[in-house]
Amino acid sequence: MGLLSSLRRLYRSQADEARILFLGLDNAGKTTILKLLADGDIQTVTPTQGFHIQSLIYEGFRLNVWDIGGQRAIRPYWRNYFETTDALVYVFDCADRHRLKESGDELSLLLEEEKIIGVPLLVLANKQDLRHALPADEVAAGLNLVAIRDRTWQIQGCSAKTGDGLQEGMDWILQRVKNKGENRHAR
Amino acid sequence: MMSQALSPALEKKRAKKEERLQSHLQTYLNDSSARRSLVAASSDPNESVDGFLASFSQCRDQVEDKLSAILAKKSSKSDEGALECVREELKSLSLEIVNMESLVADSSFFLPTYIMQSSQSSITKLKEEIEATTAELLPKKKFSFRSKTAKPTKPVEKSQEILPAIPATVSDSNSIGPVLSFYGIKDQHDCTLVRYSQDLEDREFMLTNLSNCKIYLKGMCRALYVNKLRNCLVCTGPVTGSVLIDDVEGSTLMLASQQIRIHSTKNTDFYLRVRSRPIVEYTSSVRFAPFAFRYPGIEDALQAANLQEETGEWENVDDFRWLRAVQSPNWSILPPSERICIDETDNALKI
Numbered sequence: 400m401g402l403l404s405s406l407r408r409l410y411r412s413q414a415d416e417a418r419i420l421f422l423g424l425d426n427a428g429k430t431t432i433l434k435l436l437a438d439g440d441i442q443t444v445t446p447t448q449g450f451h452i453q454s455l456i457y458e459g460f461r462l463n464v465w466d467i468g469g470q471r472a473i474r475p476y477w478r479n480y481f482e483t484t485d486a487l488v489y490v491f492d493c494a495d496r497h498r499l500k501e502s503g504d505e506l507s508l509l510l511e512e513e514k515i516i517g518v519p520l521l522v523l524a525n526k527q528d529l530r531h532a533l534p535a536d537e538v539a540a541g542l543n544l545v546a547i548r549d550r551t552w553q554i555q556g557c558s559a560k561t562g563d564g565l566q567e568g569m570d571w572i573l574q575r576v577k578n579k580g581e582n583r584h585a586r
Numbered sequence: 587m588m589s590q591a592l593s594p595a596l597e598k599k600r601a602k603k604e605e606r607l608q609s610h611l612q613t614y615l616n617d618s619s620a621r622r623s624l625v626a627a628s629s630d631p632n633e634s635v636d637g638f639l640a641s642f643s644q645c646r647d648q649v650e651d652k653l654s655a656i657l658a659k660k661s662s663k664s665d666e667g668a669l670e671c672v673r674e675e676l677k678s679l680s681l682e683i684v685n686m687e688s689l690v691a692d693s694s695f696f697l698p699t700y701i702m703q704s705s706q707s708s709i710t711k712l713k714e715e716i717e718a719t720t721a722e723l724l725p726k727k728k729f730s731f732r733s734k735t736a737k738p739t740k741p742v743e744k745s746q747e748i749l750p751a752i753p754a755t756v757s758d759s760n761s762i763g764p765v766l767s768f769y770g771i772k773d774q775h776d777c778t779l780v781r782y783s784q785d786l787e788d789r790e791f792m793l794t795n796l797s798n799c800k801i802y803l804k805g806m807c808r809a810l811y812v813n814k815l816r817n818c819l820v821c822t823g824p825v826t827g828s829v830l831i832d833d834v835e836g837s838t839l840m841l842a843s844q845q846i847r848i849h850s851t852k853n854t855d856f857y858l859r860v861r862s863r864p865i866v867e868y869t870s871s872v873r874f875a876p877f878a879f880r881y882p883g884i885e886d887a888l889q890a891a892n893l894q895e896e897t898g899e900w901e902n903v904d905d906f907r908w909l910r911a912v913q914s915p916n917w918s919i920l921p922p923s924e925r926i927c928i929d930e931t932d933n934a935l936k937i
Contacts, residue, residue, distance in 0.1 A: 425865075426830045426847055442892070445862030446845055448904065471849070472867045472906035494790045495830065497813055511618050529808060530789045531769050539700060545635055553699045560827075571699075 416461045417576035418483055422509065423490035424502050425469040428525040431559040432490065433466050436569065441559065449473070450480065457573050464488075474505065481514035485576045488568075490523045491542065493532035493556075499541040506542055510549075519575040520552040521568055528558040551575065635701065638693045642705055645686045649679055649712055653719060672723050679716055683709060768792060770811075774799050781805065783887070786823070793820060802930060804881045806891055810843070821879040821928050824891035840879040840928060842893045848872065855920055858900040859893055866917055867906040873920040876900050881930040 421429045431444045433453045447468035455462045465480050489509070491502050510520070522544060524535040533541070535556035544552060553571050557564030656675055659668070690697075690705045697705075770792030771779055776799070781791075783805025790809040793801060797816040809827040812820070815834040825843035834851040842859040848866045858864055859877035866872060876896060888894040901919055908914035 426828055426845075442844075443861070444845070446847060446865045446904075448906075470847075470865065470867055470906045494809060495811065497794075497811070497832070526809075536704065544698070545639065545701065547698065548635065548696075551699065 415459060416463065417485040419462050419464045419486050419488060419572065419576070420480055420484045420515075421464055421466045421488045421490065422477060423469050423523075424492070424495070424498055424505065425471070426495065427469060427490040427492045427502075428559045429466050429469065429488075429490045432523065432525065432557070432565060433464055435559050435562055436565060446470070449476075455569075457569060460573060460577070462569075462572070462576070477509070478512060478514075481512055484515055484518050486572050487515060487518050487520045488523060488572065489520060490525050491538055493524050493526050493534075493538060494529045496533060499533070499538070503542040507546075510547065517550050519572075520547065520550055521572055521575075522552065522554040523564075523568055524554060524556045525559055527556045527563065528560045635697060638689070638697060639701070642686065642689060645682060645689070646708060646712065649682055649686075649716075652679055653712075653715060656723070657719060669724065676716060676720050676724070683713055683716065686712075768794075770794065771796065771799075771801060778802075783823070783883070790827075802881070804883070804930070806887045810841070812839070819928075821930075823879075823881070823884055823887045824893045826891045838926075840877060842877050842879075842888060842891070844893075856900075857925075859888075859896060860899050861893070861897065863899060863902045863904045865904050865906060866914075869905070869907075870916045872917045874900055874903055874917065875920040875922075875925045878925065878927040879930075880928070 421433065423429055425446065430447050430451075431441045433455075434441050434444055436455055437453050447466060450465055450467045453464045453466060455464060467477055467480055487509075489506055492498075495502075506522075509515070522538070522542065524533070524538040526532050527535075535554050539545070539554045544554060553568075555564050555568040555571065557568060559565070652675065656672055659672070686709055690702065690709065694702060769789060771781075772792070772794045773796075775797045778800040780802045781804065786803060786805035786807040788806075788808060790811065791803065791807045792811045792813070793815065794811075794813045796814070796818050798818065799815075800819045801821070803810075803820075803822040805823050807822075807825055810822065810825045810829045812829070812831040813833060815837050817835075818837040819839075820837065821840040823842065825841065827843070828845040828847070829841055829843045830847050830849075831839070831851060832849040834848075834854050836853050838855045838857070840857040844861050846856075846858060846860050846862075846864045848856070848864065848869055851866070851869045851872055853871045855873045855875065856864070857875045857878050864874065876898075877900070885894065903914075903917050905914035905916050908916060
């Protein structure tokens with residue numbers, strides 16, 4: 400991996416570009432959020448097999464977002480995408496109370512991964528438009544975000560259907576990746 | 587020839603590899619828990635988030651308690667001496683708020699943004715309450731004559747209005763239950779249940795822990811979550827968002843939706859109208875057929891959900907546990923001769 404990854408690092412080290420990873424359980428709404436941010440059309444979203452990449456331009460900054468499928472059978476492959484990640488976005492379906500624990504377990508495994516130590520984390524508490532969605536503070540407690548000490552993190556309630564909260568979330572990401580040098584202690 | 591000779595050796599190699607992977611995983615898990623406890627033990631108590639949360643919530647509780655004590659006392663008597671006393675107590679509460687603010691400020695360099703914000707908002711809330719209480723209980727001198735007449739009933743009302751709001755905004759402890767609120771059908775056995783559009787419209791619906799039930803959802807909903815069904819028949823109108831199915835056995839489901847994901851399901855027939863490939867994983871002996879549920883008004887509902895057209899996507903099933911090119915053994919197409927149709931068109935007229 401050595402040569403390839405150092406090449407990749409060289410390529411990415413351009414100051415106005417960042418690599419963002421979108422993770423979370425299946426049905427969380429990762430692809431829908433991205434579609435909404437990219438072109439607004441969420442009618443044709445299908446479950447993600449493997450991954451796809453979406454480039455978003457914000458304030459002249461290019462965010463290359465890697466949207467990775469969240470089915471249980473393919474979660475072991477998440478780690479293949481960790482290299483040179485500048486920020487992590489973890490999406491949770493707030494109406495899916497049954498899987499709050501499962502999602503929390505996946506997140507805490509994720510945060511122990513060496514390659515993404517210190518990478519800023521944004522948790523998107525999605526589907527706030529549904530009537531019985533868990534509010535963001537309960538998601539924060541359920542995912543035990545309070546225990547995170549090795550990176551800056553933020554939780555943001557949002558809805559991929561209405562777009563509420565997404566701007567705030569992306570603003571936070573942008574702030575973090577703009578001064579990414581300060582945020583990453585380990586590589 | 588070659589491959590035959592090799593295969594036992596390969597087999598052995600693979601077994602060894604699996605064993606090694608297993609032990610790696612074990613050491614990894616051990617390591618991670620050890621690391622975790624190490625971090626917990628070595629962290630400076632003055633720089634711990636937990637420590638901050640503990641002392642912050644302690645301060646907050648104290649202020650709240652004193653505030654409600656003041657309010658309770660106030661409603662019993664109201665002479666000048668008591669007023670002076672109340673004034674002193676409120677002043678000390680304001681001082682405590684200042685202390686809480688400096689606690690947050692001191693901890694700001696290690697606190698996550700989210701906790702910073704929630705602490706600040708609960709401080710603001712407390713401040714507002716103290717101000718409100720002050721305004722109620724300690725009228726400014728020049729207005730004392732008028733406000734005295736209004737005093738006896740008002741403060742009590744106000745306190746009830748404000749106080750219940752506090753626990754809701756600051757429930758950042760770990761007191762979270764598995765299912766706090768629920769909308770749908772749960773824990774039912776041996777029954778037939780029908781829900782109409784007014785029960786479903788524009789919200790998510792859950793079906794949890796049902797056995798030997800017949801469920802008809804004759805309307806549109808936003809999302810459907812199905813969990814733990816045994817020997818059930820479930821027929822639904824269009825779901826505009828997604829359907830998530832987990833742990834279903836020996837059942838028949840008729841669903842129309844944008845996306846359908848099926849987990850850990852056995853011996854079940856699905857009749858689907860869907861706009862993306864149906865997903866199965868950890869699933870076996872499931873069969874698929876096109877959607878065949880009718881009730882008066884379903885055509886309009888399907889139209890509104892953009893699901894009126896049959897695009898044939900129901901048979902393009904993807905098994906995430908079967909990555910080979912050949913057909914997955916876990917699912918099949920239901921032979922046309924065995925398909926059923928649930929037609930509730932006449933049934934509805936009776937109701």
